Amino acid sequence: MHNSKIELVLSRVQKPARYLGNEWNSVHKDHLEMAVIMAFAFPDLYEVGMSNQGLKILYESVNTQNNLLMERVFTPAVDMEEEMRKNNLPLFTLESATPLKNFDVIGFSLQYELSYTNVLNMLDLAGLSLYRSERSSDDPLIIGGGPCTFNPEPLAPFFDLFVLGESEEVLPELLLELAVLKKKDAGRKEILKHFSEIEGVYVPDFYEPIYNEAEKLLKINNKAVAPGRVVKRIVMDLDDAPYPTVPVVPFIQTVHDRAVVELFRGCGRGCRFCQAGYIFRPVRRRSAEKIVAIAKNLVAATGYDELSLSSLSSSDYPHLDQLIEDLDNKLDGDRVKCSLPSLRLDSYSVKLAHRLHQGRRSSLTFAPEAATERLRRVIRKNISENEIYSALNDAVTAGWQGFKLYFMIGLPTEKDEDVEAIISMCRDIRNRFRGRVKGALKLSVSVATFVPKANTPFQWEPQISLQEIIRRQQILVEGFRKIPGIDFSWHDAETSFLEAVFARGDRLLAPLLEKAWKLGCRLDGWSEHFSFALWQQAFAKTGIDGAKYSERRFAFEDCLPWDHLDCGVERELFVRENKLAHSYGEEGGADNV
Amino acid sequence: MYRIKFLFSRSRSLAYISHLDTLRLFIRALRRTDLPLAFSQGFNPHPRLTLALPLPLGVTASNEPGEVYFEAEVSPEQFISELLYQMPEGLQVIKAIEAEPDSPALAALVEAAMYRAELRSFEKNESLNDNLGDITEKSLEKLMQKNEIVFTKSAKKKKDSHINVRPYIIEAKRDTQTGGLVVLKLLLKAGSRGGISPVFFLEQLALESGDESLNAACWNLHRECLYYKKGDILKPLSERM
Ligand code: SF4
Numbered sequence: 001m002h003n004s005k006i007e008l009v010l011s012r013v014q015k016p017a018r019y020l021g022n023e024w025n026s027v028h029k030d031h032l033e034m035a036v037i038m039a040f041a042f043p044d045l046y047e048v049g050m051s052n053q054g055l056k057i058l059y060e061s062v063n064t065q066n067n068l069l070m071e072r073v074f075t076p077a078v079d080m081e082e083e084m085r086k087n088n089l090p091l092f093t094l095e096s097a098t099p100l101k102n103f104d105v106i107g108f109s110l111q112y113e114l115s116y117t118n119v120l121n122m123l124d125l126a127g128l129s130l131y132r133s134e135r136s137s138d139d140p141l142i143i144g145g146g147p148c149t150f151n152p153e154p155l156a157p158f159f160d161l162f163v164l165g166e167s168e169e170v171l172p173e174l175l176l177e178l179a180v181l182k183k184k185d186a187g188r189k190e191i192l193k194h195f196s197e198i199e200g201v202y203v204p205d206f207y208e209p210i211y212n213e214a215e216k217l218l219k220i221n222n223k224a225v226a227p228g229r230v231v232k233r234i235v236m237d238l239d240d241a242p243y244p245t246v247p248v249v250p251f252i253q254t255v256h257d258r259a260v261v262e263l264f265r266g267c268g269r270g271c272r273f274c275q276a277g278y279i280f281r282p283v284r285r286r287s288a289e290k291i292v293a294i295a296k297n298l299v300a301a302t303g304y305d306e307l308s309l310s311s312l313s314s315s316d317y318p319h320l321d322q323l324i325e326d327l328d329n330k331l332d333g334d335r336v337k338c339s340l341p342s343l344r345l346d347s348y349s350v351k352l353a354h355r356l357h358q359g360r361r362s363s364l365t366f367a368p369e370a371a372t373e374r375l376r377r378v379i380r381k382n383i384s385e386n387e388i389y390s391a392l393n394d395a396v397t398a399g400w401q402g403f404k405l406y407f408m409i410g411l412p413t414e415k416d417e418d419v420e421a422i423i424s425m426c427r428d429i430r431n432r433f434r435g436r437v438k439g440a441l442k443l444s445v446s447v448a449t450f451v452p453k454a455n456t457p458f459q460w461e462p463q464i465s466l467q468e469i470i471r472r473q474q475i476l477v478e479g480f481r482k483i484p485g486i487d488f489s490w491h492d493a494e495t496s497f498l499e500a501v502f503a504r505g506d507r508l509l510a511p512l513l514e515k516a517w518k519l520g521c522r523l524d525g526w527s528e529h530f531s532f533a534l535w536q537q538a539f540a541k542t543g544i545d546g547a548k549y550s551e552r553r554f555a556f557e558d559c560l561p562w563d564h565l566d567c568g569v570e571r572e573l574f575v576r577e578n579k580l581a582h583s584y585g586e587e588g589g590a591d592n593v
Numbered sequence: 594m595y596r597i598k599f600l601f602s603r604s605r606s607l608a609y610i611s612h613l614d615t616l617r618l619f620i621r622a623l624r625r626t627d628l629p630l631a632f633s634q635g636f637n638p639h640p641r642l643t644l645a646l647p648l649p650l651g652v653t654a655s656n657e658p659g660e661v662y663f664e665a666e667v668s669p670e671q672f673i674s675e676l677l678y679q680m681p682e683g684l685q686v687i688k689a690i691e692a693e694p695d696s697p698a699l700a701a702l703v704e705a706a707m708y709r710a711e712l713r714s715f716e717k718n719e720s721l722n723d724n725l726g727d728i729t730e731k732s733l734e735k736l737m738q739k740n741e742i743v744f745t746k747s748a749k750k751k752k753d754s755h756i757n758v759r760p761y762i763i764e765a766k767r768d769t770q771t772g773g774l775v776v777l778k779l780l781l782k783a784g785s786r787g788g789i790s791p792v793f794f795l796e797q798l799a800l801e802s803g804d805e806s807l808n809a810a811c812w813n814l815h816r817e818c819l820y821y822k823k824g825d826i827l828k829p830l831s832e833r834m
Contacts, residue, residue: 007605008713011651011810016609024621024681249621251610303621303679334624335632 006097009083017252018046019080021072021094024249025301027063028095035067035179038105039093039140043118044525046074050248051256053310054109054146054167060244061168068175071095071103072248075118075522076125078529084125091125100126104178106140107171108159110148113502114495114525116155120517123158130158130514132205137188141178145171149202150232150279151454151562154502154509156204160192164200164565165232165279166265168242174198196226200233207564209507217506220564231566232279238265238286245297249304258306258339259298261291263323267312271369272380272581273411275453276312279567288323292330299334307331307338314340315349324355345383347394354398363442364395367406370414371421377584378413380577389432396433402442403429409472410450410464410496413585419472422447423479426486434485444487447476449496453503454562455569457577460554463500465547469493494532495524500550506561509549512542594631595663597672598699598834599689603654605813607683612647615684619644622679623661628672631662645699645819645830646706646783649792654816656831658699660692690834702821702830703784705763708791709815712775712807725806726775730767732802733777737765742797744789761789777812783819791816 010016022028031037040058042049049055055072062070071093076084084091090099100106106126108119120130123142129135132142141160144152145167152162163170174195181191196203206226210218222228235241243262250257266283267276286294295307307327309317317323327338338356343349345366353364368388370376376383392403407422426445434441449469452461464472470493480488502509516538523529539546554560556575603615610618620640623630632638641662648654669689676686712725736742742759761782768776782788795809820827 010609016650017611017614020606020609022606022682024618251607251614251618253614253617300625303624305624335638 003097005087005089006092009080009087009089012083013079014077015252018074018077019094020251021097023251025246026095026248027059027069027071029063029069031069031096031098033067034069036104036175036182037069037071037102038062038107038175039100039103040070040072041100041106041108041119041122042072042074043108043110043115043122044075045077045523046250047252047254049074049109050250050254052109052111053260053262054111056244056247056260057168057242058107058171059248060246061242062172062175064242065172065176067179068172071098073100073122075115075122078523081121081125081522090127091122101128101140103140104182105175106142107167108142108144108146110144110146110152110155112525113148113499114530116502116513117517117521117524119155120158120513121522124517131510132157132160141188141191147275147279150275150565150567151503151505152202152204153209153507153561154505154513156507157510159204160188161195162202162204163233164202164230164567166235169233169235170198170200174201193224196224199231202230202565204507209561215508217559217561219559220561222564229564229566232568234282234568235265235284238262238284239290243286243294245294246301247298249302256308257304258308259295259302259304259336260308260310261294261298262286263291263309263311263314263317263320265311268316269313270380270577272378272457272577273369273408273450273453275456278455278569280312281567281569285317288319288326291323292326295327296330299331299336305336307336309338309340310342312342313344314342315344315346315352320352321355324352345388345391347391350391350394350398353395354400362400363402363404363444364400365404365406366391368425369406369408370411370418371407371425372418374584375411375414375418375421378581379411380581389429392429392433396436401437401439402444404444404446405429407445407447408450409447409476410469412450412458412461412581414464414472416472416475419475420479422476423483426480427483430483430486440485442487443485444489445480447473447488447490449491449493451496451499451503454560455565455567455574457574457581459504459560459574460556460558460578462553463497463550465551466493466497469496492527492530494535495530497546497550498524498535501546504552504561505549509544512538512544515542594694595666596660596692596694597663597667597669597689598658598660598692599669599672599686600831600834601654601657601659601684601686603648603652603657604683604685605653607681608651608653611650612644615648616642616644618681618684619659619661622676622681625679626675628667628675629663629665631664643698643700646703648816649790649814652708652791652814652816656818656829657816658819658830658834660699662694688831688834692834699830701785702833703819704782704786704822705820705827706781706783706788706791707817707820708777708779708781709768709817710777710779710791710795710812711771711815713811713813714774723773725804726767728802728804729775729777729798729807732798732804732807733765733767736798736801737762744793756787758789758793761787762794765794 059070062068073093092099123130143161144159145163149162149164192203195201196206206223208221212218264285266280268283271277369381430443452458473490516535519534519538521534630640645658672689673686741757744756744758745753747753764780768778791814792809795812799807819830821830
């Protein structure tokens, strides 16, 4: 199926299996018999993209329609890109090696800000103009979905439309509608006008941000038939929703190489920093019977030996112990082990984990996020010191050998003593449990930096400055140096800064992205490829001040760049939650809101 | 415990997956069938499947032996027919037999491997190929006259070790019965008692020639057969099945 040029290129690159496309359960259809063909473009490497559950859901929900086709494409690795450019090989889909340009629709999955340069790179490798205004009606429709669409403004000039919310609700409808419009030979403008009337579809061309001379956003005007606010679409009943039971099984090991069944969507805990906790609301549960049935089918169709019971906070699934028992019974003989990816820090969760991991007790992962009770109250991660220690105690008693702990710095109202508390808490954990495990206690601590995200109670909050991130990280580095036996790691300050710039950015950032990509930025999420020096050049050349974006505090009455995009949560709730957070702020009331 | 030995082939469309990927693929395919796989003991039980010799990345094959254990009796016919529907295009089981549970493991028998290396003909330009054919033959001659070809094995923590792999090249010659194509037949020692990778051989050949178009990436490599030793004679492993 591959032509000789591709064959030649594949023989020269590392991991050629990333580009094969004939994996088990991959879908191959005759393009000529399709009403609409779409390329699902994941702006990261194959191993990352193939672990994305959204891809699997959409792949199956589109491909089960007779006259629709979806094929996959991922960001080529650096060596592959080089070969492609050298050999004039345009970006192609894996299944049929069709150039991206030949598709009706290219849909990008927007999962994290650091993949934005990959989006531009993929458009360019496809031979398409980056900017919507420079593309014609003959070019594919460029659409985006995923969490970043709750503020996609920095990407707005490059895209024709974004789907807000759960795309499996919208996409088949949109593609079928496109089939009708295609038959009528409708032009791009007409098509977009049609689509802007579909609930959950955001057509950026129909919205115009108005700035004053100081580049302060005043309001966002909507044009034509476009609604003033685009409200996200969601699946109401998970039991009726399409769920992939014959997903593509990769040849090579991917980040999450296992069967995944989603227990529920959304999370009711409302941690104030957590975008997922708000944009995926409300909580919708899948019934236990349905979960068991899906699991059975998944295992039969893939041959996987591991089943992940996924969701934002799995231990919140009611009667999870009962479900695990049912799964054990039904999957018995298939030799499948179940795993729980997101555990709460409590005794119940420890008990469950113990059940699941009989015999393989290495490390348990928990995310206290903050080390003082005050700060945990600020972010609404309401768990007391006592509860934490008693959960850890249970885990050690059950035979676990260690812990992986996740914290965050730079949270609103954080002071040095909150940062230092991370060190003392970990030292404490080490001292308490060290003698109680067989061999050395494995303790690894990972510290990220808070990034204020759109559509959360902290959307108005600034990120601390780059220098300040580095200073607080230094406190940790110094502190952990004095404690032997703890594996301490931290997220790169510069990438967290860039994340904040784009997470709260607006359309004025598009030239910055373009410049950064032109200078050679790509695969920014990979430390071996990330170059902050290049980004600094891009900032300088476009005259954009990144700190103005990352460090700005919005006032409640300000117009936010994403104000026209509605995740279904009342603004008032965000305001209330923000004020509540600050009421636990510094005792002196320095932070008066 | 029941044991099935089998032969499989691998074509171009699946040549680019590694040995571990190939093993995983077989295991997942077997798990999708209803065949009663036997598992190893221990905390992390896994199916007992082995392939006689890892297939290098990019190499196709026509007669690769492998073996797998079952808890209950499985007939070779049943094995082939059940697996048939679970194997992706490009990887195919072509033969299977029942084997004594305690006869020696296939992997321990492997002594040598026969490869066919075909230079990719680009524009079907005959004179270009003629020319490359000559260069190949000359370089091959020079390479084979050497008494020593050193392969440097770099280990992570230990010092690099140097091995003379010249004795592992049993035979290497141009196949002249192939029209205008440049084709080599390489019989190389392989297996746990020492061997040389065909890719390394081609790299040495390219170095010898100094010609970029003989680069290892420019050859299609195909493994035709694995051999075991009976007395002093090499015999195809597939004949034992
Ligand atoms: S951090 Fe976890 S528990 Fe908190 S809201 Fe987000 S998903 Fe839910």
